[in-house]
Amino acid sequence: MSWLRALRETARSGLTVERRRLAPAVAARGALGLALVIGFSLALFGPAVAASSAFGAFQAAIATFQRSWRPRPTLALASGGSLAVSTFLGYLTGAHTVLFLALLLLWTFLSGLVWAAGPTAGIIASSNVAIMLVTITLPTSVATAAGHAAMIFAGGVVQAALVVLLPVRPWGAQRDALADALAAEADYARRLRHDPVAPFDPVPLMTARSAAAVTPRQARRRPAELHGPRRLAERIRPVLASLADPAVGAPAEGPQRDRVRELLAAAGEILDAAARAIRHGEPVRLPPAAVAALRTPDTGSILTDRSHRAALRLAALLGDVVETAEPRTETGSGAEPGTGMGPGTGSGTGTGTGSGVGTEGRAGASSAPSSEAAPEPPEPADPPGPLGLPAPRTRPTLLRLAPLVLAQMRAEVRPGSAILRHAIRVSAVTAAGYLLGLVLPFGHGYWAPMASVMVMRPDFSQTYSRSVARFGGTLVGVALASGVVQTAHPGTYLSAGLAVLCAFGMYLLMRTGYAVSQVCVAAYVVFLLGMEGSGVTQTVRDRVLLTLLGGLLAMLSYALYPAWETPRLRGRLADWLAASGRYAAAVAARYAAPAGPGSPDVREALLSARAARVAWHDALGRAVHEPVRHRGLSHAAAEDAGHALAEFGRAAMLLEAHLPERGAPPLPAAAGLAEVLREATERGAKAVRERGEPVWDDLRETVAAWDTEVTDPLLRKAARLLLDALDELSAALADA
Template identity: 90%
Template sequence: MSWLRALRETARSGLTVERRRLAPVIAARGALGLALVMGFSLAVFGPAVAVSSAFGAFQAAIATFQRSWRPRPTLALASGGSLAVSTFLGYLTGSHTVLFLSLLLLWTFLSGLAWAAGPTAGIIASSNVAIMLVTVTLPTSVATAAGHAAMIFAGGVVQAALIVLLPVRPWGAQRDALADALAAEADYARRLRHDPVAPFDPVPLMTARSAAAVTPRQARRRPAELHGPRRLAERIRPVLASLADPAVGVPAEGPQRDRVRELLAAAGEILDAAAHAIRHGEPVRSTPAAVAALRTPDTGTILGDRAHRAARRLAALLGDVVETAEPRTETSPGEARTNPGEPGPGEPDGRTGASPEEPGTAPTPTPAPTPATSPTPRTRPTLLRLAPFVLARMRAEVRPGSAVLRHALRVSGVTAAGYLLGLALPFGHGYWAPMASVMVMRPDFSQTYARSVARFGGTLVGVALATAVVRTAHPGTYLSAGLAVLCAFGMYLLMRTGYAVSQVCVAAYVVFLLGMEGSGVGQTVRDRVLLTLLGGLLAMLGYALYPAWETPRLRGRLADWLTTSGRYAAAVAARYADPAGPGSPDVREALLAARAARVAWHDALGRAVHEPVRHRGLSHAAAEGAGHALAEFGRAAMLLEAHLPERGAPPLPAAAGLAEALREATERGAKAVRERKAPAWDDLRETVGAWDAEVTDPLLRKAARLLLAALDELSAALADA
């Protein structure tokens, strides 16, 4: 992509306004906290302290809107506390340009490295630097600086207290993540009716897994219906795929396919009902038709043996989903549970299903998870215990080639340059340039350029509107404070609709806030617009001169995905040689690693699309073909996982050789991908040929061929790169 086109695309992206579901009650709570802090500060300490406390409460509320699974009060306290420390240290050095510049460089560098801990930490750290540049100009002595820092922290405390006292949809983020995972499974089931080899995006399942990790305090308070459905959704996905795929399931057309379509439609309806129930904390309302479709007695006479077992297992898993998704209520004696997993007349319970190798084995019922029998929840360390892990991640990024290190160096250099230019230019309020730079800069090209354009456009509109109000209405101190709170409410309400929209509210908020403190409004308007433009241009220039392009690293990302996918397929194949049951931890760990590599590849590909650089050995067409091939490879391995033998089933010795061949072949192939060569699979082809001769199970033979065919497709895609 050329530079001109890249600039045009990023500008359009930055100015885009999206339609999103708004949260007016949560926005009103954040604005209430800001109003309480400002009102108290104005009445007791005066406008200068009120401005400091307002920035603390404002930033603490913004922190609670970030995508994080930590308790919202914790985020508010962490934001307020870190901003208070930043402001106090900034004031101690503010009267000495060299000392303050050194602190600014160090603080900005650390804020850049904070992105290693995740976007929430990076955003909070960057905001602290930006607000520090403003608040250090307000105090007049060390004692007043300490008072300002205390009031900033008090703003965070108030916001945290309001979250506790006025809860709005507790566990809402976790409910949404789990409901989205079940809804994605429902959509997958419906798509499989029309496309038996439809792809599945595992991101909702990965998000739900991340949301399921809780701190010890959260574990004691988590609603029971958030405990088990995610694990069941993970087990449902391969069952759906194996039931629908013609290669290992039922024929593409005919009575068996019609029955499978009915089962998939019923599964979609029940999963949607469970998702709605979890999202809103309501009972599951499954449609009678969907329940009847899963319990139809003649399914066993229509479907073949393996497909029938998959259908029974699907019904049992869906029943467990319904049971675990129900809010925990007392059941009256004799009350029957309408459960799609309950067997129909004359049909055995398929909650675990018979071993694929022993069709006649009677299945053993397994009760649905309950709070008493659920596995130990995934734990999330508290903020204090998290600190060593964050420091370790930051240290790990201090290495050549790290995109996070390049971002830290880039943002610290640009911020220092903006600060010095602001001092040198005859505008006054020179901190607006570095503040704009640190707020718009991100580790990737597209976000930095899009946010630069959006910040300038939003600032221009917000300052113009706020200035018009000030010059026509001449608001006093308290009315300016009220208008600032109103702008903050608009920012909280609209911040997810687009960066440009939120910056309109932020710009107006700052104008009213500084007007309340007594700064010249006319001067603020002129300086903010020009210096914000300068800060945005410096950010864009800094990325152009010291970039961290994703395009040259695409082959490495693809090689990582190939390696992890090969290990996942090898782990699955090895379980046939040494049966350990469907819940094998090594298979699970390999699957999670493959998913993480897949998401990293797609994220990198999405960023590379907008970069103004050559593809350097991997064209867009080759990348698309290679991604499709590896997705098919993962799907073939998942089909094998769907029919893993139960613990104690007869082993299949040939599977050990296939597992080793898969692992070695994919590792060699990954090396070839990094070296810009098309990988060859001759050794694996020989192993699959011997596998066909030794193995009689048609599913296992077909799955091995699918794995090899996907790797051949990968080689064909890379051959034309």
Template identity: 75%
Template sequence: MSWLRALKATARSGLTVERRRLEPLVAARAALGLALVVGATLALFGPGAAISSAFGAFQAAIATFQRSWRPRPTLALASGASLAVSTFLGYVTGAGSHPALFLALLAVWTFLSGLAWAAGPTVGIIASSNVAMMLVTVTLPTSVAEAAGHAAMIAVGGLVQAALVVLLPVRRWGAQRDALADALAAEADYARRLRHDPTAAFDPVPLMTARSAAAVTPRQARRRPAELHGARGLAERIRPVLASLADPAVGASAEGPARDQVRELLAAAASVQDAAAHAIRHGEPVDLPPAAVAALRTPDTGALLGGAPRRAAVRLAALLDDVVETADPRTETRTEPGTEPGIGPGTEPGTGSRTESGTRSRTESTAQARARPTLLRLTPVVLARMRAELRPDSPVLRHAVRVTAVTATGYVLGSALPLGHGYWAPMASVMVMRPDFSQTYSRSVARFGGTLVGVALATAVVEVADPGVYASAALAVACAFGMYLLMRTGYAASQVCVSAYVVFLLGMGGSAWTQTVFERVVLTLVGGVLAMLAYAVYPAWETPRLRGRLADWLVTDGRYAASVVAHYADPAGPVCADVREALLATRATRIAWQEALDRATHEPVRHRGLSRAAADDAEHALAQFGRVAMLMEAHLPERGAPPVPAAATLAEALRRSTERGGKAVRERRAPEWDELRETVAACAPLLEDPLLRKGAGLLLDALDDLSESLTPNPAPQPHP
């Protein structure tokens, strides 16, 4: 993509306003916290302290809106405390009397905030915001004692926001409920698509998001609602069963009565999972559609389906029964599964006991909870991640260097220009800069556009109404409410409110509006231009790293397939820890590949050996490879089943060949699979399980497709 097209695309993205579900109650609670803090400090200590406390409460509320699974009060307290420390240290180093010393602190603080992105976007955003707010708040005190008072007021602002989250809860566990419900709804959509496309792809992001949401601190584990226990693990196990039931390669034939029965079962599974998702999202009892229950209970399943499809149908019914039982808030987890009639048969035909999948799924899913460390225990982990990024090829290190250079340059330039309020240039830079190109450029455009509109609107209000101190405070709170409400609709929309908020807030402290309009617009433009120039001069392009991302996905896909095949040689039942870990690893690398590909789409650089068409074909091939491994996982032999010794040889060949293939991809060569082909040919007569034998061939076909996608097209030969 050329630079012109890249700039157009990022500008369009930055100015886009998306339609998102608004949360007015949460926004009103955040604005109430800001109003309480500003009103109390304004009445008790005057405008200066009110501005400091307002910044603390404003920033703490923003922290509670971040996409984090930690308790919201914890985020508010951490944000308020860190901003208070930043402000006090900034003043002590001499923001006014010793600008060189303050500039050194600013550079160190900004560099650390850039490295903080290694710990995730929530930590990175809070750290960057602290630098931006510090640039303003250090200009307010006039003595060390007053600086300590301002820092205390900032911390109080965070404390008030945390207290309001506890005292005025809005939809407790709402984010976790939405994540789990989204995972079940995604599987319901997958089941419906399988009815028409038996090899449809599945996006693992909802399941991985639900997995992240399921990690809780010890205190959260004691308070988590019962319906949030176990359903995610069941959803994880349903997905391969759905795929194996639908795929003609291992399931029912492509046409005929058996296929019609499979379509009916898939539709019923989708309806049941949608009902469970709705119940979890709203904390209501599960309302099952009668038609879906009837379809899962029909006795025709055993007559029309046989072999692997029949086992998949029975296992699906048992798992769905467990999902409904787990998702219903009225139901306590039972130690004896099957004590009440479920939605499906829950037994293997001809036996009187529930399937192993149904029995284990609930007991294993509900007995264990993923642990999330507390903030104190997380600190050494974050520091270790930051140290790990201190290498020349790290995008996070490049971001830290860029943002440090730009912030220092912007501060010096803003101080030298005869405009006043010189901190607005570095503040704009640090707020728009992100580790990737598209976000940095789109946010720069959005911030300038939002600033222009917000300042113009605030200026018009000030000219017409001439508000006093308390009226300015009320207008600032109103603008903050608008920012909280529109935060997730787009950066441009929120910046309109933020710009007006800052104008009214500084006006409350005595700054005339004429001192903020022109300077803020010009210096915001300067900060945005510096950020964009810095990325162009010292970039961290994702495009050259695409082959490495693809190689990582290939290697983890190979390990997953090898782990699955190895359990045919040593049957351990459908629940295997090593298979689970390998599956999570391949999902993580797949998501990393997809995110990198999305970022690379808008970069103004050449593909460097991996065109978009080749990337799409390679992605499809590896997705098919993973799907075949998932089908084989869905039919892992039960514990005690006869082992298949040749499967161990095949598993080792898969692991070894994909690791060599990953190295070839990194070296810009098309991987070769001769050894694996020979192993498959030699083992095929010894693989007694038809699914295993057919799966080995399908895995090899997918790898051949990968090599073909990465092989450069030969130049056309001229006609004689």
């Protein structure tokens, strides 16, 4: 992509306004907290303290809107506390240009490295630097600065208290994540009716897995219906694929295929019903026709062999989903008797009264997780917990998280790290913007470095799109707010009210687009500083020019010191190939030494493959918009290679869907297949990194021998599918 086209695409992306579901109640709560802080500070301390405390409350509320699964009060307190520390240190050095410049360099460098811990931490850290540049202009002494810092933290405390006292849809984000995962499974089931090898988007399952990790305090309060369905959704995924795929299931046409389509349609309706129930915290309302379709007794006479067992397994798992999705009390699951979806399936305890898995539902089809992607690093399978469900995955508290974040930051201090390059860029640009703001005859030069630090991100497309959006939003917001200030001359309390109104607009519209939110943010800053009389004399032209300067510095820095993702694509692809090979090898090894469907080595390999798949797709998405040459892997070849590895993972997943139970007769030939898969994919990954073309001759010989030694048609076909996918990968790379 040329630079001109890249700039045009990123500008269009930055100025795009999206239709999103708004959360007016949450926005009103954030604005209420801001109003309380400003009103209290104005009444007792005056406009200067009110302005600084308002920034604390404003930033704390923004932190609660970030995509994080931590408790919202914790995010508000962390934001308020870190901003208080940042601004106090800025106050101490603000009167000495050299000292403050040194602090600014250090603070922005650290804020850049914090992106290693994730976007939520990175956004909070960047905002702290930006707000510090504004607030240090307010106090006049160390004692006053300490008071301002305390009020900033108090603003975070107020926002945290309001989240506790005025809860708006508690556990709503976790409910949405789990409901989206089930809805994605429902959509997948419906698509399989028309395309038996339809692809599956793993993002909802990945998000649900992230949401399932809880802190110890959250674990004591989490609703029971949020504990369990995620694992069931992952187990349903391979069963759906196994039932639909004509290579291992029912023929492509005929009565069996018609019956499979009926079962898939019924599964989609039931999964949608469970998703709606979880999203709204209400009982599951099952469509009678879908339940009847799953419980039809003639399934056994129409479907045969593995298709029949997959159908029984699907009915049992759907029953488990319905039971776990019901809002529970402490004494039971809340599911009514008689909701079983498959003939003879019981609750897993032999009573036959629930909708869980009974003995017939387990026959011939094991419970296996999906082969798709998730962002977490590998970990063992969850141990059993109460009610027969897995124990909750734990998330460290903030205090225990601190050393982990420091370790992540240290790990990024290495050559070639995109995070390190971002930290260097943002610190250099912010310092340059601050110095230029001092030299230029505009006054209040913090607008330039504030714009830079807020728009800069570790990747090209976000940095450039946000720069354009920031300039456009600031132009509109500053013009409107300055026009009101210059014509109406609002007093202190009216300016405060207008600032709160702008903050409410920002909270309400922040998910619709960065440009829209920046209109509100720019107006908020003008009204807030106008409340104290600071910056009233600065013209619209001065503020806009300084914002433009900050955006241009950010864009220029990425052009001069980039961290392009395009040259790294081969390495990402090689990582995914190696991880997928280890996963397929772990699955094949379980046939040689049956250990049941819950094998921890299979689970760990699966999670590693998921993480590599996510890294590849994220890198590919960023590389598409970069104005650089592909350097050995064109975008078309990358798409074809990604499709090939996705097919490889799907074939491995079909094998995993039918893992033998513990104690089943071993298949010695599977050990050789597992070893060759591991070695061949490791060599292939090395060839991909070195821009070579991987060959699979040894794997081809093993698969040929496998065809003569193994009688099970599923195993023969799955091994052939693995080899075909790798051949497709080689063909894609040959055309690169």
